[in-house]
Amino acid sequence: MKFEVTILGSNSAIPAHGRHPTAQILNFNDELFLIDCGEGTQMRMGELKVKRNKINNIFISHIHGDHVFGLIGLINSMNLSNRKKPLHVFGPVEVHQTIDFQLQLTKNELSFPLVFHETKMEVEQIVETSNLEVITIPLDHRVACTGFLFREKFRESNIRPEAIAQYELSVDQIKAVKNGSDIQTKSGETIPNKDLIKKKKKNRAYAFCTDTAYLESIIPLIQDVDLLYHEATFTESELSRAKDTFHCTGKQAATIAKKANVHKLLLGHFSARYGNLSPLLEEAQEIFPNTELAHEQVTFEVGS
Amino acid sequence: MKFEVTILGSNSAIPAHGRHPTAQILNFNDELFLIDCGEGTQMRMGELKVKRNKINNIFISHIHGDHVFGLIGLINSMNLSNRKKPLHVFGPVEVHQTIDFQLQLTKNELSFPLVFHETKMEVEQIVETSNLEVITIPLDHRVACTGFLFREKFRESNIRPEAIAQYELSVDQIKAVKNGSDIQTKSGETIPNKDLIKKKKKNRAYAFCTDTAYLESIIPLIQDVDLLYHEATFTESELSRAKDTFHCTGKQAATIAKKANVHKLLLGHFSARYGNLSPLLEEAQEIFPNTELAHEQVTFEVGS
Numbered sequence: 053m054k055f056e057v058t059i060l061g062s063n064s065a066i067p068a069h070g071r072h073p074t075a076q077i078l079n080f081n082d083e084l085f086l087i088d089c090g091e092g093t094q095m096r097m098g099e100l101k102v103k104r105n106k107i108n109n110i111f112i113s114h115i116h117g118d119h120v121f122g123l124i125g126l127i128n129s130m131n132l133s134n135r136k137k138p139l140h141v142f143g144p145v146e147v148h149q150t151i152d153f154q155l156q157l158t159k160n161e162l163s164f165p166l167v168f169h170e171t172k173m174e175v176e177q178i179v180e181t182s183n184l185e186v187i188t189i190p191l192d193h194r195v196a197c198t199g200f201l202f203r204e205k206f207r208e209s210n211i212r213p214e215a216i217a218q219y220e221l222s223v224d225q226i227k228a229v230k231n232g233s234d235i236q237t238k239s240g241e242t243i244p245n246k247d248l249i250k251k252k253k254k255n256r257a258y259a260f261c262t263d264t265a266y267l268e269s270i271i272p273l274i275q276d277v278d279l280l281y282h283e284a285t286f287t288e289s290e291l292s293r294a295k296d297t298f299h300c301t302g303k304q305a306a307t308i309a310k311k312a313n314v315h316k317l318l319l320g321h322f323s324a325r326y327g328n329l330s331p332l333l334e335e336a337q338e339i340f341p342n343t344e345l346a347h348e349q350v351t352f353e354v355g356s
Numbered sequence: 357m358k359f360e361v362t363i364l365g366s367n368s369a370i371p372a373h374g375r376h377p378t379a380q381i382l383n384f385n386d387e388l389f390l391i392d393c394g395e396g397t398q399m400r401m402g403e404l405k406v407k408r409n410k411i412n413n414i415f416i417s418h419i420h421g422d423h424v425f426g427l428i429g430l431i432n433s434m435n436l437s438n439r440k441k442p443l444h445v446f447g448p449v450e451v452h453q454t455i456d457f458q459l460q461l462t463k464n465e466l467s468f469p470l471v472f473h474e475t476k477m478e479v480e481q482i483v484e485t486s487n488l489e490v491i492t493i494p495l496d497h498r499v500a501c502t503g504f505l506f507r508e509k510f511r512e513s514n515i516r517p518e519a520i521a522q523y524e525l526s527v528d529q530i531k532a533v534k535n536g537s538d539i540q541t542k543s544g545e546t547i548p549n550k551d552l553i554k555k556k557k558k559n560r561a562y563a564f565c566t567d568t569a570y571l572e573s574i575i576p577l578i579q580d581v582d583l584l585y586h587e588a589t590f591t592e593s594e595l596s597r598a599k600d601t602f603h604c605t606g607k608q609a610a611t612i613a614k615k616a617n618v619h620k621l622l623l624g625h626f627s628a629r630y631g632n633l634s635p636l637l638e639e640a641q642e643i644f645p646n647t648e649l650a651h652e653q654v655t656f657e658v659g660s
Contacts, residue, residue, distance in 0.1 A: 091396060091398070091399070091425075091426065092395060094395070095396055098372070115462055117429055117432045118432075121428060121429045124425060125395040125425045128369070129369070129370045132369050146462075150457070153454070153457050154421075154454055157450050195462070
C-alpha cells in the first residue's frame with residue numbers, strides 16, 4: 053500500500069532560489085492529501101501531473117501566507133472545472149474566514165460542497181478511515197499552528213504462499229487472512245492468523261511539523277515515526293533569530309528527531325537567505341545522520 | 357526612453373499548458389508598472405529577475421482570481437523584505453477589501469504605506485507624471501472591470517548633431533532642446549525648436565484590455581495606440597460561449613484592433629481548452645495581420 057510524500061514547496065516566507073512556499077502531496081493508498089497550500093501550489097501540481105480533483109482533504113497548518121495563499125486559487129480552479137465531490141479543509145478558523153470572505157466578494161457559488169473543519173491547539177484525531185488516522189500536533193508559533201500526524205491504523209499482511217497450498221485457501225480466505233483474520237480449514241480446524249502470514253509489518257507514520265519554535269512537547273506524539281518533516285528555517289548561527297521568530301534551526305530539528313527516535317528526518321521551510329543549504333543539512337546530520345533536505349519535486353517514501 | 361511590456365502570464369481562469377494567470381510588467385523609462393497580478397506573479401518576476409521593490413504602482417483590472425490572487429503574496433513579500441516606499445494599488449473597491457481583510461486577519465502591520473486608489477467604471481486619468489498618463493478604460497465583464505491606457509505625454513526629441521556645432525550649444529541647451537525648448541544663440545538670435553531637432557516623434561501608447569465582451573465603445577479611447585493587448589479567450593467557433601461569459605474571440609479582438617487603427621495587436625487570456633493557439637492567431641490575422649500571441653516571458657516594445 054503506497055505511503056509517500058512529494059514536496060511541492062520547501063521555502064519559508066519569501067520565494068527564492070527557485071524554491072516555493074510550503075505544500076506537499078501525501079499519497080496514501082492512492083488517496084491524495086494536500087498539506088499546506090502556499091502560493092502557486094496548483095501550478096506545482098500541474099508540473100507534476102497531480103490531478104486536483106483527486107484531492108479530497110486539505111490540511112493547513114496556520115494562516116501565514118506562505119502556507120495558505122494558494123488555497124483560494126486551487127478552490128477556484130476546482131470550481132471552474134465543475135467539481136462535484138465535497139472538499140474537506142482542515143485548519144485554524146482564520147483559514148475558513150479568509151476563504152469565505154474571498155468567495156463572497158466574487159459572489160462565487162461553488163459547484164461542490166466545501167466543508168471546513170476548524171483545528172484547535174490540542175491533540176485531536178481529525179480524520180479516521182479504516183486504515184488511516186490524522187491527528188493534530190499543537191506547535192509553538194506566532195499564531196495558532198498545528199502539525200499533522202498521518203498514522204496507518206492497519207496494514208495488510210503478506211500471506212505465506214505455502215500456507216495457501218497447505219490449507220487450500222480460497223480467494224476470500226486469502227483476503228481475510230491479509231486483513232488479520234484467523235481461518236477455519238475444511239476439516240474444521242482453526243488456524244490462527246499469525247501462523248498464516250509473514251512477519252507482521254509495523255504500521256507506518258508520517259509527521260509534518262511546521263512552523264514552530266523548538267518544542268519538546270511534540271516528542272511523545274511523533275515517537276518512532278518513519279518520516280518526520282520538521283522545519284529548519286535557519287542554521288544554528290541564527291539561533292537567536294530563530295527564537296525571536298518562533299522557528300527552528302537545523303540542529304534543533306535534528307535534536308527533536310533524535311529524541312523522538314524517528315527513522316528519517318526531512319528538513320524544510322528554508323529561509324530565503326540560504327542559496328546553498330549544505331550547512332543546514334550538515335549541522336543536522338551531526339546530531340541525526342539519517343537526515344535529508346526536502347528537495348522540491350522529490351517523492352519520499354514513508355517507511356518500507 | 358524605454359517603453360515595453362513583458363508578459364508574465366497569458367492564460368485565463370485555470371492555469372494550463374505551462375501558461376499562468378494574467379500579469380504583465382510595463383517598463384516605462386525604467387519605471388516598472390505591474391498590470392494585474394494572478395497567482396504566482398512574484399515567482400514569475402523572480403524567474404525574470406524583475407525586482408519587486410522597483411514596482412511602485414500596481415493596476416488591477418477586476419476582482420476575478422486569475423487577475424488578483426497573487427497580489428497578497430507580493431505585498432507580503434514586499435513587507436517581509438522591509439520595504440519603506442509607498443505602494444500604490446489601483447483597482448475596484450473589492451481589491452482593496454480583500455487585501456485589507458487578509459492583512460487584518462494576520463494582524464500584519466506593513467513596513468510601508470499601501471495606498472489604494474479605487475477605479476470606477478468611467479474614463480478617468482488615474483496617474484499623471486511629467487511624461488506619462490494612465491487612463492481607465494471601462495470594459496464589459498461580469499463584474500466591474502477596467503482596462504488601462506498608458507500614454508506618453510511628452511517624448512524627448514533627438515537633436516540634429518549639426519545644430520549643436522552650428523549654434524555652439526552648451527550641455528544645458530542641448531537638454532533644453534531635447535525637452536522641447538527654443539534656444540537663444542550667443543548673438544541673441546532665437547532658434548525655434550523645430551529647426552534644431554530631427555523629425556518629432558509621435559507619443560507612444562499602450563492599451564491593456566481584459567476581461568471584456570466585444571465592446572466598440574473602447575475604440576475612441578484606444579485609437580491609434582502602438583500596442584493593444586486585447587483578450588481573446590476563445591476562437592470564433594466558441595462565439596456563443598464567449599458572449600455568455602463576457603469574453604471575446606480572436607476575431608473580435610482583431611476587429612477592435614482594426615477599427616481602432618492600432619499598430620500592433622497582442623492576443624492573451626487564453627482558455628485552458630487550447631493547447632495549440634495557432635487557430636486563435638490565424639483567425640485574428642485574417643482581419644488584422646499585425647497580430648501576435650502574448651507569449652509568456654517575452655518582451656514587446658511599445659512603438660518605435
